[in-house]
Amino acid sequence: MAATDHSKQIKQDSKTYLITALLQLLKNNNLNDITVTQVVKKAGVSRMAFYRNFETLNDILTAYFKPKIDAEFDLVINRTQPDKKIAALGNFFSETSDTMELAIQRNYEFIVQDIFNENMMHFYDTVIKWDEFSEIQKTYWIRFMSAGVYAIWKSWLLNGQQESLNDIHILISDFQVSTLKALVNEKHELP
Structure with missing residues (x-):
């Protein structure tokens, strides 16, 4: 033993x-x-x-980043009040800005993005009630929002974090609400 x-x-x-x-x-x-x-x-x-x-070397980076990103998302999903989840994600973005900038500079951002996207899919799958949406709407909406949130985060970091996190939270929330409403409207307009 x-x-x-x-x-x-x-x-x-x-x-x-x-x-x-x-x-x-x-x-x-x-x-x-x-x-x-x-x-x-x-x-x-x-x-x-x-x-x-x-x-591969990519596996090393996955082994390093996945537990860290997974743990942050676990805190947001399971231990953060519903109305504070977007703010908690924003704090995570802010806290990891140096790490993300290096990932972009050193050409391994795709590894961080894949782990992020996986977690965003889980995040949206747990925080939104999907009863009135089709599986196709759910799947592609989650992918769309995950890519969008990531792109906003990346742009915010690369532009020197000039906007407040609160402004970014409002923007992301507005996108979420607008796109979900569009899906609801689409469902009701279909024959």
């Missing part, structure tokens, strides 16, 4: 070292310019340790 626990700890340590090494390399390099060899050398582990934990 002790050997198994020891092996698990070694694997976890290797994973941590690899994540740390890649994040350090990303401070000065684009993701596409970094190799597995560079990461394992910086981490002080073998290639075998890399492949026991990950298949």
